[in-house]
Amino acid sequence: MIKRGRDLWAMLLLSLAAGACTVEDGVVIEDPEGDAAVTPTRDRPTSNPDGARGDDATLGDGSVTPGGDATVNPGGDGGSSGDGGGVGPAPASPERCDDGLDNDLDGRVDEDCPCLPMATQPCFDGNPNFAGRGPCARGMQTCEGTGEFGNWSACAGSGMPALETCDMQDNDCDGEIDEGCICRLGETRGCYGGPPATRGVGLCRDGMQTCVMGVGGQSAWGPCAGEQLPTPDMCDGLDNDCDGRNDEECQCRPGQTRPCYEGPAGSAGVGACRMGTQSCIASPTFGSTWGGCEMQTLPSSEDCTDRVDNDCNGRLDCTDARCVGTLECRPCMTGGQRFTLTTTPADVLFVVDRSGSMNSRTPDGTTRWNALVSAVRAVLPALDTSLYMGLIIYPEPDMCGVRASPHVPVVQPSASVISSYLAARAPPNTALTPTLAALQTAELYFRTNTSPRRRFVVLATDGAPNCGSTVAQVVSQIAYIRSAHRADVFVLGIPGGDLTLYPSLNAMAQAGGRARSGAVQFYEASSTSTLEAALRAITAATASCTYGLSSAPSRPDLVTVQFDGRMVPRDAANGWSYADATNRVIRFNGSSCNDLNSGTVRTVNASFNCGT
DSSP states (O other), rough: HHHHHHHHHHHHHHHHHHHHHEETTTTTOOTTTTTTTOEEEEEEOOOOOOOOOOOEEEOTTTTEEEEEEOOOTTTTTTSSSSSSSOOOOOOOOOOOSSBBBBBTSSSSTTTTOOOOOEEEEEEEEEGGEEEEETTOOEEEEEOOOOOOOOEEOOOOOOOOOOOOOOSSTTTTTTOOOOOOOOOOOOOEEEOOOSSSSGGSSSTTTTTEEEEOOOGGGGGEEEOSOOOOOOOOOOSSSTTTOOOSSSTHHHHHOOOOOEEESSSSTTTTTTTTTTTTEEEEEESSSSSSOOOOOOBOOOOOOOOTTSSSSSOOOSGGGGGTTTTTSSSGGSEEEEEEEEEEEOOOOOOEEEEEEEOGGGGSSTSOOOOOOHHHHHHHHHGGGGGGGTEEEEEEEEEESHHHHOOSOOSSSEEEHHHHHHHHHHHHHOOOSSSOHHHHHHHHHHHHHHHHHSSEEEEEEEEEESSOOTTOOOOOHHHHHHHHHHHHOEEEEEEEEETTGGGGGGHHHHHHHHHBOOSSSSSOEEOOSSSSSHHHHHHHHHHHHOOOOEEEEEOOSSGGGEEEEEEETTOOOOOOOTTTTETTTSEEEEEEEEEHHHHHHHHHHOOEEEEEOOOO
């Protein structure tokens, strides 16, 4: 019995070696064609560990047959040989012995298949369709056992598919290289992120992109490095915005200057009027523009006694139509004299509010700020020889900020510089009014800069202070300036129609020592003309009560003195009197001196034997 079994197995082995028969379920079957058609198979439950699509089978051309088996090529590349796109994973099918593939996708190769001990075969324990493609190289397995037949060991050394990494390799073993990749690693190309029409125009130039590893192992183009995109015109003679035109938004080249004049045509260079200078300013957004006209001197109202053509019409003092018939221009009789009066110069520091409310309109249609600028231009030029003037603007630059020193120090002459500063600094859109801080800057300036001259402050404001300060604090600061530096403070108020501001402005005026009589104790202004009149009254009030005559009178006893055409008596108590033995200096006393200091007197004339 034992011998018969041995003979049967020997015949089986010889048949298999000759390829003349097959074995199915342990029964030897002759092959009528004389060759082996298939290898033994075993039906078992189908698993799908590699994500195969159910029981579909991949055909040789890459197509799929629902419910079929994968047609593979044992010993070949394990995949399709068609010319379609890359192959996909094969579905699970019954394990086929001796093909070195994991047909049933259970992670084992030719398991339970008999083999001759010590035999070896190439193997692949991944999805059969990927065998031999890209990194999916076959490994080797050995037949293990000590009997006549053994079992195949685990497949060792076979490769596995990976994510496609766009590196010119078939990383996922599907027969295609870098499929789905935007670019190949290390590849470069030109790039440009600006509007297409600007590419290569003007200063605009391409940059360079490099292909880099992206999310999930896929390639992606990196940032565009080195490109030159459109920028706002810099007014440098180049096409910065790449529209094919150079500096089209530029009125001028930044830093460039040119002469300017805003007065009537033909008045520049006549009398007191002088041209100024404009500077080209780069815009914070794009282009450039001409700034304000600085250092110019514009026409002002004619002063009939200062020997200056103030209105720049070519006619001086009494030859000007405005002065004809005025007291100071009436002819003197034979032997008569008319005197030019001079006084000791004083220091005047203007402290000017430029908060947003100064943009409000006055009854004559202009803004409060422009009305103030016009009044300054009209009044200050004629005072350059009699006053040393300076300027503080607040807030500056914006919000509650105030500079630690004046914008214009107290010097002579300075009228043109002050006018230019005011013209170039329109009020910001803010209601913040740091009056206290501005007056503290004025006090610090007086404390650190001594002067032999009399000192005054002109506070021009249109409202109550804020920025953390109160009216009471401002009033206290004004009083301190007056007591510590003997500097009276004139309050030029521009309150508009807001009656609630009057008490605050009155309190400031009282603290400054130059309050006016009546219900409104500050110098009130509501239009360009009233601003000019108030400013003239204030600057007149800074005059000393002592004046010098241009020459000694030939008849001292016949000299008459007038305030705005009103006779001032020669009186040591409340009129005028000679202050020295040469009779070339006169002093105003008592109520006459008070009239001068009140700002109500505009002109002072002295003459004898002249028309009245």
